[in-house]
Amino acid sequence: MLRFPADPSFPTVEVTVTDIETQSHWSAGLRRNDPATVRALYSKHFPTVRHYVLQNSGTSSDAQDMFQEAMTVLWLNVKEGRLVPDADPGGFLYRVAKNKWLDVVRSAAHKHMKVVHDDRALDHRTDAPDDIEERIVRLRGVYDKLDDKCRAVLDQFYYERKDLATIAGEMGVEEESIRTIKYRCMMKLRAFRKAISGEESEVI
Amino acid sequence: MSNSALDRPTFEAIEAYVLDRMSANERAVFEQRLTGDAVLRAEMELEQENIHAVELGGVTRMLKSIAAEEVASGKSTAQGNWKQYLKYAAVVAIILSGSLWLLRPSANERLFAEHFAADPGLPVTMSATHDHAFQDAMVSYKEGKYAEARNKWGPLLQAEPINDTLRYYVASASLADGDAAAAVPLFEGLAEEPISAFSDKSRWFLFLAYVKTGEVAKAKAISFDGDPTYAERVRAIKAEL
Numbered sequence: 001m002l003r004f005p006a007d008p009s010f011p012t013v014e015v016t017v018t019d020i021e022t023q024s025h026w027s028a029g030l031r032r033n034d035p036a037t038v039r040a041l042y043s044k045h046f047p048t049v050r051h052y053v054l055q056n057s058g059t060s061s062d063a064q065d066m067f068q069e070a071m072t073v074l075w076l077n078v079k080e081g082r083l084v085p086d087a088d089p090g091g092f093l094y095r096v097a098k099n100k101w102l103d104v105v106r107s108a109a110h111k112h113m114k115v116v117h118d119d120r121a122l123d124h125r126t127d128a129p130d131d132i133e134e135r136i137v138r139l140r141g142v143y144d145k146l147d148d149k150c151r152a153v154l155d156q157f158y159y160e161r162k163d164l165a166t167i168a169g170e171m172g173v174e175e176e177s178i179r180t181i182k183y184r185c186m187m188k189l190r191a192f193r194k195a196i197s198g199e200e201s202e203v204i
Numbered sequence: 205m206s207n208s209a210l211d212r213p214t215f216e217a218i219e220a221y222v223l224d225r226m227s228a229n230e231r232a233v234f235e236q237r238l239t240g241d242a243v244l245r246a247e248m249e250l251e252q253e254n255i256h257a258v259e260l261g262g263v264t265r266m267l268k269s270i271a272a273e274e275v276a277s278g279k280s281t282a283q284g285n286w287k288q289y290l291k292y293a294a295v296v297a298i299i300l301s302g303s304l305w306l307l308r309p310s311a312n313e314r315l316f317a318e319h320f321a322a323d324p325g326l327p328v329t330m331s332a333t334h335d336h337a338f339q340d341a342m343v344s345y346k347e348g349k350y351a352e353a354r355n356k357w358g359p360l361l362q363a364e365p366i367n368d369t370l371r372y373y374v375a376s377a378s379l380a381d382g383d384a385a386a387a388v389p390l391f392e393g394l395a396e397e398p399i400s401a402f403s404d405k406s407r408w409f410l411f412l413a414y415v416k417t418g419e420v421a422k423a424k425a426i427s428f429d430g431d432p433t434y435a436e437r438v439r440a441i442k443a444e445l
Contacts, residue, residue, distance in 0.1 A: 033259055033262060033266075035266055038263070038266055038267065038270065042270050042274070046274070051343065051347075054328065054346060054347065056328065057328055064274075067271075068267040071263075072263065072264065072267070075260075076256070139256055139257040139260045140257070140260065140261075142254060142257035143258060143260060146261075151261070155258060155261065158262075159263070183215060183216075186254060187209055187215075189257070190209075193254065
């Protein structure tokens with residue numbers, strides 16, 4: 001489990017978003033992919049990240065990119081039960097976004113830039129351990145393998161958490177058809193993953 | 205883990221476990237099976253990751269959508285909830301229409317609004333400690349908080365009154381903040397300093413400041429001959445003055 005100590009450099013943002021005041025609220029919301037929770041976290045914590053990126057040679061668009069990546073890391077940590085009960089989402093998002101922006105600034109294309117505070121050595125890199133980053137890349141690669149028909153069904157069932165009857169009603173087909181499509185699509189993903197892991201084993 | 209297809213009942217049992225749709229009893233039994241069955245455990249981990257892949261696709265879309273909304277709302281806040289205010293707006297519009305005609309902006313102010321775009325500011329590179337106050341103000345300026353930027357730069361300009369960068373950005377923040385009168389003397393000085401990197405831009409903003417304040421004769425007196433950046437636009441504006 002990850003533990004997120006208080007970050008003295010993380011300023012308090014005065015935004016009233018009562019729904020995410022407690023860890024149980026926001027983490028439960030993220031676990032069920034609740035749009036209201038994601039919006040509330042965005043509204044409350046993006047301004048701080050935006051301020052940091054602007055302060056360090058970036059643009060609003062850069063800040064959006066860093067924040068979205070940090071939100072993705074937070075979401076996956078919640079999904080995998082890696083957060084301690086008193087985790088602070090604002091501090092977590094700020095540190096992950098900051099470290100990602102420092103990586104960008106240090107890249108070849110941005111070597112001319114300088115930064116205000118590079119206290120990364122003091123930061124807890126475990127906020128976004130490398131294996132999470134790699135897994136996010138891998139998961140995106142898996143999703144890219146899905147065709148439109150599979151995405152339409154799987155998105156509604158797994159992401160939007162609609163039941164089979166609702167999906168079937170909206171798509172004008174029998175519930176059993178949706179159930180079959182879902183199973184076949186997931187088997188395609190499984191076969192793809194096994195093929196990949198087989199290739200990796202051969203290389204090893 | 206077998207390479208052959210996973211049977212549907214097992215697939216759906218794993219799915220119910222991952223999505224937390226099992227009763228406490230079913231869950232306990234399933235977890236018992238997981239403990240003693242490495243193949244089932246591997247299948248569960250794989251299916252869980254595939255489900256996360258689908259969910260991640262949705263989360264990524266949602267985040268992009270929220271970001272796009274944030275950008276749009278920043279540009280068009282006034283468009284929100286317009287229906288709610290429609291009836292009040294109609295009444296207010298009737299009452300104010302006569303007043304607005306009398307108080308309408310002058311042709312010069314309209315010209316200024318049409319052509320003025322605030323200087324985008326400098327990239328913020330804050331390695332030097334003594335630059336911190338300047339760069340902090342620059343962040344405010346780039347965020348469109350012009351009054352705040354003026355307040356932060358003010359003491360710095362008092363300490364370094366000949367610093368052309370400070371003079372230019374205090375003037376720019378003032379003009380963007382609607383205070384052309386404060387901007388004019390600073391731009392006038394800079395426009396007369398051809399050695400300054402801000403000389404050309406200062407002439408342009410001084411011209412616009414004169415247009416805004418109605419000092420047409422002074423605006424027309426500024427020469428942009430041979431200025432590849434502004435000459436054409438200035439000619440068009442002068443034709444309308």
